Amino acid sequence: MSTKVTVVTGSNKGIGLAIVRALCQQHYHGDVYLTARDSGRGDEAVKSLAADGLTAKFHQLDINDEKSIVSAAAFFKKTYGGVDVLINNAGIAFKDADPAPFPVQAEVTLKTNYFATRDMLTHFLPLIKSGGRVVNVSSFVGARTLNKCSAALQQRFRSDDITEEELTGLMEQFVDLAKKGEHEKGGWANTAYGTSKTGLTVLTMIHARRLTKERPHDGILVNACCPGWVRTDMAGPKAPKSPEEGAVTPVFLALLPAGATDPHGRFVSDKEVQPW
Numbered sequence: 055m056s057t058k059v060t061v062v063t064g065s066n067k068g069i070g071l072a073i074v075r076a077l078c079q080q081h082y083h084g085d086v087y088l089t090a091r092d093s094g095r096g097d098e099a100v101k102s103l104a105a106d107g108l109t110a111k112f113h114q115l116d117i118n119d120e121k122s123i124v125s126a127a128a129f130f131k132k133t134y135g136g137v138d139v140l141i142n143n144a145g146i147a148f149k150d151a152d153p154a155p156f157p158v159q160a161e162v163t164l165k166t167n168y169f170a171t172r173d174m175l176t177h178f179l180p181l182i183k184s185g186g187r188v189v190n191v192s193s194f195v196g197a198r199t200l201n202k203c204s205a206a207l208q209q210r211f212r213s214d215d216i217t218e219e220e221l222t223g224l225m226e227q228f229v230d231l232a233k234k235g236e237h238e239k240g241g242w243a244n245t246a247y248g249t250s251k252t253g254l255t256v257l258t259m260i261h262a263r264r265l266t267k268e269r270p271h272d273g274i275l276v277n278a279c280c281p282g283w284v285r286t287d288m289a290g291p292k293a294p295k296s297p298e299e300g301a302v303t304p305v306f307l308a309l310l311p312a313g314a315t316d317p318h319g320r321f322v323s324d325k326e327v328q329p330w
């Protein structure tokens with residue numbers, strides 16, 4: 055049997071590193087790849103795990119750089135014949151106090167959290183092996199943001215027939231309207247981060263439906279989740295959960311047992327499916 059392999063994006067620190075740590079600690083049978091856009095930061099993180107007796111492998115992966123995605127995908131295809139578990143954890147958020155104007159925040163945030171994560175899925179979904187698991191680390195903020203959108207947008211984001219092309223067009227529309235200061239007039243909530251995570255959760259649901267249709271016998275489960283409010287560089291020291299606690303739900307979804315059929319295409323928090 056070939057070695058199982060897990061890939062975690064943005065895992066040199068924060069929740070991503072805690073996910074890699076938990077997978078290594080749970081004696082998950084297979085290779086766990088800590089990936090980072092910066093090899094130096096990635097190597098340091100691998101060393102910090104080694105100091106605790108844990109073995110993770112490393113591969114460079116900057117999700118904002120399509121060449122880096124293509125090169126990593128080719129490596130996993132050649133070395134392992136595909137990927138068993140993919141955890142799209144990499145993400146960014148501007149601090150509340152950041153002086154960058156909203157149009158810039160909208161473009162930069164959507165670029166990483168929606169468009170680059172979508173690029174990852176474009177290149178990695180075809181590599182996911184039978185029985186594979188895909189976990190997209192989204193946020194409860196995306197669910198809250200959905201409820202602040204116009205009724206027409208909410209209807210599209212909750213519909214079963216929205217396509218990836220339509221969703222991507224809507225995410226582009228948000229950025230374009232934000233540049234003109236017209237996003238709220240257009241029915242959008244006034245949050246770049248929230249909108250990016252609404253988009254990521256809907257994208258997850260679209261991919262789940264597509265896999266069910268196109269690979270019905272492969273038993274692949276694709277879900278979005280919220281890790282909770284977690285003490286990391288992103289969320290700051292006041293958040294109630296430790297990174298280890300934040301890793302619990304992503305790891306639960308990554309290790310759903312063989313033969314499980316549910317959850318699939320859901321938004322999950324504290325290991326429970328949440329309404330969308």
Ligand code: NDP
Pocket residue numbers: 063064065066067068069070090091092095115116117118119143144145146147166170191192193194280281282283284285286287288289293
């Ligand atoms: P951190 O800021 O601590 O870590 C983010 C990680 O993503 C870092 O490793 C960062 O790398 C990496 N990253 C950012 N951009 C890229 C990129 N282009 N390519 C590859 N890696 C990248 O954040 P958290 O650990 O808190 O967040 C992890 C995920 O959880 C995010 O998706 C976030 O939105 C989500 N989340 C977090 C919550 C929280 O309370 N913390 C709540 C809800 C969701 P680098 O070090 O190089 O910057």
